[in-house]
Amino acid sequence: MNASVQDKKTAAKSLLVMGYEVVIGFETHAQLSTQSKIFSRAPTAFGAEPNTQACAVDLALPGTLPVMNKGAVERAIELGLALGSTIAPRSVFARKNYFYPDLPKGYQISQFEIPVVQGGSVEFYLGDEKKTVHLVRAHLEEDAGKSLHEDFIGQTGIDLNRAGTPLLEIVTEPDMRSSAEAVAYAKELHKIVTWIGICDGNMQEGSFRCDANVSVRKPGEPLGTRREIKNLNSFKFMQQAIDYEIRWQIEELEDGRAIQQATVLFNPDTGETRAMRTKEDAADYRYFPDPDLPPLVIAAEWVERVRSAMTELPRVMAARFAADYGLSDYDATQLTQSREVAAYFEAATQACGQPKLVSNWIMGEVSRRLNAAEADISACPVSAAQLAQLVARIQDGTISNNAARQVLDVLWSAPDSTVDAIIEAKGLKQMNDTGALAAIVDAVLAANPKNVQEFRAGNAKALNALVGQIMKGSQGKANPQQVNDLLRQKLA
Ligand code: ADP
Numbered sequence: 001m002n003a004s005v006q007d008k009k010t011a012a013k014s015l016l017v018m019g020y021e022v023v024i025g026f027e028t029h030a031q032l033s034t035q036s037k038i039f040s041r042a043p044t045a046f047g048a049e050p051n052t053q054a055c056a057v058d059l060a061l062p063g064t065l066p067v068m069n070k071g072a073v074e075r076a077i078e079l080g081l082a083l084g085s086t087i088a089p090r091s092v093f094a095r096k097n098y099f100y101p102d103l104p105k106g107y108q109i110s111q112f113e114i115p116v117v118q119g120g121s122v123e124f125y126l127g128d129e130k131k132t133v134h135l136v137r138a139h140l141e142e143d144a145g146k147s148l149h150e151d152f153i154g155q156t157g158i159d160l161n162r163a164g165t166p167l168l169e170i171v172t173e174p175d176m177r178s179s180a181e182a183v184a185y186a187k188e189l190h191k192i193v194t195w196i197g198i199c200d201g202n203m204q205e206g207s208f209r210c211d212a213n214v215s216v217r218k219p220g221e222p223l224g225t226r227r228e229i230k231n232l233n234s235f236k237f238m239q240q241a242i243d244y245e246i247r248w249q250i251e252e253l254e255d256g257r258a259i260q261q262a263t264v265l266f267n268p269d270t271g272e273t274r275a276m277r278t279k280e281d282a283a284d285y286r287y288f289p290d291p292d293l294p295p296l297v298i299a300a301e302w303v304e305r306v307r308s309a310m311t312e313l314p315r316v317m318a319a320r321f322a323a324d325y326g327l328s329d330y331d332a333t334q335l336t337q338s339r340e341v342a343a344y345f346e347a348a349t350q351a352c353g354q355p356k357l358v359s360n361w362i363m364g365e366v367s368r369r370l371n372a373a374e375a376d377i378s379a380c381p382v383s384a385a386q387l388a389q390l391v392a393r394i395q396d397g398t399i400s401n402n403a404a405r406q407v408l409d410v411l412w413s414a415p416d417s418t419v420d421a422i423i424e425a426k427g428l429k430q431m432n433d434t435g436a437l438a439a440i441v442d443a444v445l446a447a448n449p450k451n452v453q454e455f456r457a458g459n460a461k462a463l464n465a466l467v468g469q470i471m472k473g474s475q476g477k478a479n480p481q482q483v484n485d486l487l488r489q490k491l492a
Pocket residue numbers: 023024025026027171172173174175213214215223224225226282
């Protein structure tokens with residue numbers, strides 16, 4: 001959850017790669033989580049026997065007509081609202097014409113000139129730097145079928161189960177400047193679509209797939225020619241593919257060759273990108289408005305109805321955390337990385353009333369342990385109520401931060417124990433008896449006249465040595481703040 005040091009290094013380094021600026025724009029296909037297809041009633045469930053989930057419309061039988069699925073439109077509206085976009089009051093479906101065996105109609109129904117979602121932006125942190133990536137648009141379209149290559153019989157079959165599955169294609173401006181930024185954008189977008197529940201986000205099953213458009217240029221020059229890396233469906237491959245592509249393009253240019261606009265595929269086995277086809281232009285698709293579908297009209301009331309039924313968005317929740325709990329923008333953003341983390345934070349905060357301490361502990365000690373175990377908060381052995389207990393014991397002075405870390409360690413492996421029982425069993429209580437503490441302080445002062453003298457001569461560091469001695473004398477149970485106060489009193 002914490003942005004790693006590596007992120008920051010990459011971000012700083014990648015502003016210029018070998019004297020080139022990297023430019024990246026994304027096109028992401030999010031499969032919408034409707035029960036049925038975008039223009040037919042066939043189910044969209046993943047993994048069924050080939051061609052068992054395709055009806056006459058999906059098979060493009062003559063005489064069939066598409067009927068718009070309202071649920072798909074509502075999900076597009078939700079994304080638009082989540083990203084501060086304009087929801088077009090009237091948008092138009094168009095036919096994108098091309099021939100391919102998995103596309104029996106001979107065209108894909110998409111939106112071209114007037115998409116349903118226009119503008120908007122995605123905001124996220126890269127390291128501790130805030131980034132904004134602007135959207136051009138998001139449009140509704142249908143997915144195509146799949147060719148299944150049955151190598152063992154030397155034949156290819158067509159599975160039309162996926163034909164007509166609703167997609168929202170989300171297109172950014174070429175705003176990103178490094179592979180790390182591109183991956184952070186994709187993660188943020190993934191977080192948002194799953195948070196609002198319009199897409200299940202399953203990347204292995206292809207529910208969320210990204211095309212990365214990559215170009216390089218010398219700073220100040222116009223945009224370079226881009227190549228589009230298709231169908232990136234893991235964050236790891238995304239980073240590898242873009243990094244490879246950047247290096248490849250720079251080498252081509254350095255060798256005096258021009259970049260040809262192309263569509264490329266990333267091969268995870270070789271770690272290389274390879275051109276699939278030189279890129280076609282929009283004109284090649286002969287787009288025209290689909291005469292079978294009326295324009296999509298979205299009244300303002302419909303948008304409002306959708307808005308009022310939506311859950312609190314991560315951005316809104318982060319702003320609320322900052323305002324209500326006095327957290328920094330950065331902390332609030334980190335704590336709204338997932339609904340689960342946010343819920344954990346709120347539950348612990350409500351139980352102990354210490355938002356800042358809870359935030360520090362979640363982002364520090366808790367997430368460090370979760371990262372080490374490659375687990376997320378849903379697998380956290382320490383409940384929000386237990387963390388609240390721990391924080392309450394730090395706050396009321398029962399234990400020091402250091403002791404609290406030890407309690408957390410025990411809780412982590414023995415989640416059935418309680419904070420108070422662990423403090424008791426391990427004797428971690430801070431010394432709150434001022435009389436006993438004063439005695440230790442006096443003894444340490446008497447035994448270390450040199451440090452006392454140095455401190456009085458103006459060497460502030462000499463105090464640390466004395467604090468250290470006293471903490472040692474109290475077996476770590478003295479309250480460091482109290483020790484400091486006492487020392488300053490006595491040495492004043
Ligand atoms: P297409 O006609 O292929 O849809 P677009 O102009 O819509 O082309 O751009 C597609 C994507 O490519 C967008 O995300 C856009 O930001 C990005 N893009 C456009 N030009 C460049 C470039 N020179 N370098 C990197 N990305 C680019």
